[in-house]
Amino acid sequence: MRVLLVNTNRMKPAIAPVALDYLADSLEATGCDVHLLDLCFSVDTDADIAAALNRATPDVIGLTVRNTDDCYMSGQAFFLPEIRRLIGQIRAVSPNPVVLGGVGFSVAPEAILDYCGADFGVRGDGETALVEFVRAFEAGREWQSVPNLIYRDHGRLRQNPPRWVDLAQVPPRRRAFLDNPRYFREGGQAGFETKRGCTMGCIYCADPVAKGRTRRLAPPALVVGELSALHAQGIDHGHTCDSEFNLPLDHARAICQAIVDAHLGSAIRWYAYCAPAPFPDDFAALCRRAGCVGINFGVDSGSNDMLRRLGRHFTADDLIATAAACRRHGLRFMYDLLLGGPGETRASVRETIDLMRRIQPDCVGLSLGVRVYEGTPLARTLRAESELPSHPHLHGAKQTHPALLEPVFYLSPELGTDLLPWVRESVAGDPRFFLPADTGANPNYNYSENAVLVRAIANGARGAYWDILSRGVGR
Numbered sequence: 466m467r468v469l470l471v472n473t474n475r476m477k478p479a480i481a482p483v484a485l486d487y488l489a490d491s492l493e494a495t496g497c498d499v500h501l502l503d504l505c506f507s508v509d510t511d512a513d514i515a516a517a518l519n520r521a522t523p524d525v526i527g528l529t530v531r532n533t534d535d536c537y538m539s540g541q542a543f544f545l546p547e548i549r550r551l552i553g554q555i556r557a558v559s560p561n562p563v564v565l566g567g568v569g570f571s572v573a574p575e576a577i578l579d580y581c582g583a584d585f586g587v588r589g590d591g592e593t594a595l596v597e598f599v600r601a602f603e604a605g606r607e608w609q610s611v612p613n614l615i616y617r618d619h620g621r622l623r624q625n626p627p628r629w630v631d632l633a634q635v636p637p638r639r640r641a642f643l644d645n646p647r648y649f650r651e652g653g654q655a656g657f658e659t660k661r662g663c664t665m666g667c668i669y670c671a672d673p674v675a676k677g678r679t680r681r682l683a684p685p686a687l688v689v690g691e692l693s694a695l696h697a698q699g700i701d702h703g704h705t706c707d708s709e710f711n712l713p714l715d716h717a718r719a720i721c722q723a724i725v726d727a728h729l730g731s732a733i734r735w736y737a738y739c740a741p742a743p744f745p746d747d748f749a750a751l752c753r754r755a756g757c758v759g760i761n762f763g764v765d766s767g768s769n770d771m772l773r774r775l776g777r778h779f780t781a782d783d784l785i786a787t788a789a790a791c792r793r794h795g796l797r798f799m800y801d802l803l804l805g806g807p808g809e810t811r812a813s814v815r816e817t818i819d820l821m822r823r824i825q826p827d828c829v830g831l832s833l834g835v836r837v838y839e840g841t842p843l844a845r846t847l848r849a850e851s852e853l854p855s856h857p858h859l860h861g862a863k864q865t866h867p868a869l870l871e872p873v874f875y876l877s878p879e880l881g882t883d884l885l886p887w888v889r890e891s892v893a894g895d896p897r898f899f900l901p902a903d904t905g906a907n908p909n910y911n912y913s914e915n916a917v918l919v920r921a922i923a924n925g926a927r928g929a930y931w932d933i934l935s936r937g938v939g940r
């Protein structure tokens with residue numbers, strides 16, 4: 466069977482769709498002939514679609530939808546209309562099934578499938594599901610046995626029960642399907658994954674919705690093999706693709722130790738998303754020995770009251786201790802804020818900004834307004850208060866799909882109006898704070914179409930985007 470895998474993410478700097486490397490490995494291991502259409506670098510998407518379909522004559526066409534939108538209140542880029550249009554172009558050339566998958570897709574899979582007019586969808590892990598879908602399609606079998614599959618049955622959408630992939634059973638990750646060297650040249654880093662799933666209860670987060678709550682841990686040898694494969698292609702800067710690398714801590718330790726044992730710690734510099742706790746001192750030391758050079762901590766707030774409301778499991782004291790551990794072991798670190806959630810006031814924002822000024826992380830990413838995603842506790846609470854999407858405290862798209870597809874953001878009414886000038890003033894020109902693009906001198910904390918980053922990477926900058934921006938490269 467011939468399968469065409471299509472990358473639909475065209476944001477710049479270019480981020481490789483890691484998923485397609487993984488899916489290609491699994492499909493090829495079962496004898497499929499797999500082709501790539503990477504629209505990220507395309508200058509004429511319609512011509513490239515026609516050419517790829519004519520060349521590959523695929524039996525199945527799979528599109529990855531990593532991002533439905535940029536998840537940033539002052540940006541509000543919404544990608545699904547373009548993906549719907551691309552599917553229209555595909556249909557004009559090929560009658561064969563179009564399958565959607567990806568983390569963005571998996572947040573609201575049925576609604577997105579319907580919106581985009583695709584034939585099938587896979588929610589969550591794709592390795593087994595896509596292989597089994599292709600087999601079922603080839604054999605003309607029914608769809609019921611294909612895990613995670615969404616399909617139409619007599620005009621109604623049905624979703625098969627999920628089956629999580631056992632990451633000890635996937636083939637070695639060769640990282641050879643995509644043009645990873647080009648992504649490295651133009652995107653400055655390569656993603657790699659150490660686990661899936663999140664058990665935390667943060668009220669706004671779409672990760673448990675898209676990835677499930679069951680943790681699937683990648684064996685350390687799989688991760689080391691993947692990093693070696695990237696390194697052999699000249700790629701020496703990486704970024705984890707997990708929700709929070711240090712949860713569970715034992716697994717993160719095992720990954721770091723395996724990287725050290727494989728002598729990759731001095732060859733590769735990598736960055737991770739982490740939770741602010743647990744982050745013990747010896748773990749910080751081990752991370753550094755394993756080649757980790759920087760961490761983006763999902764902090765959200767410096768107010769204990771807000772942390773509790775957001776469903777976070779740590780306190781402001783943890784932020785102080787974690788910062789000290791990073792400093793002691795030479796890790797650069799960023800604290801990521803999510804301001805404006807339920808209960809946020811100007812006093813709690815002030816408290817947070819003051820704490821950041823005291824702690825002095827290398828930089829502070831400031832997002833204002835909380836993207837409300839279908840399936841999250843926040844969406845449920847807001848729905849109980851008022852009909853969605855017409856809830857009075859939702860901002861953004863004037864009209865949005867009932868499944869909240871177009872970007873909408875919650876902003877606490879207690880914050881009042883004219884917020885951005887006030888935030889800018891509170892930050893008082895401190896260049897460590899990354900703000901929305903329209904706020905002037907500070908670095909723009911939206912990595913979608915970020916021209917400063919694109920330029921810096923073209924000039925040789927490598928690493929996590931916050932690190933590149935905070936070093937002032939390209940400014």
Ligand code: B12
Binds near residue numbers: 480595704707
């Ligand atoms: C790591 C990461 C980053 C890193 C990337 C590092 C790197 N070099 O890869 C950085 C920091 C750069 C980043 C930036 C951004 N990110 Co980001 N990122 C992630 C994260 C944590 C991992 C993505 C990933 O690669 N996962 C690993 C792969 C293997 O998983 P996967 O794509 O889900 O694929 C699996 C399945 O979905 C399925 N599958 C995938 N495709 C297909 C296709 C088919 C046909 C099938 C059948 C199955 C299938 O199979 C795969 C294997 O099982 C996700 C959240 C998450 N936990 O996934 C957010 C996430 C993707 N990011 C998000 C956003 C918004 C952004 C930004 C736009 C933020 C901003 N405004 O700046 C930018 C965009 C950057 C860009 N230029 O593209 C959102 C997207 C939300 C949405 N609904 O659109 C996410 C989901 C986080 C969130 N919950 O809000 N990000």
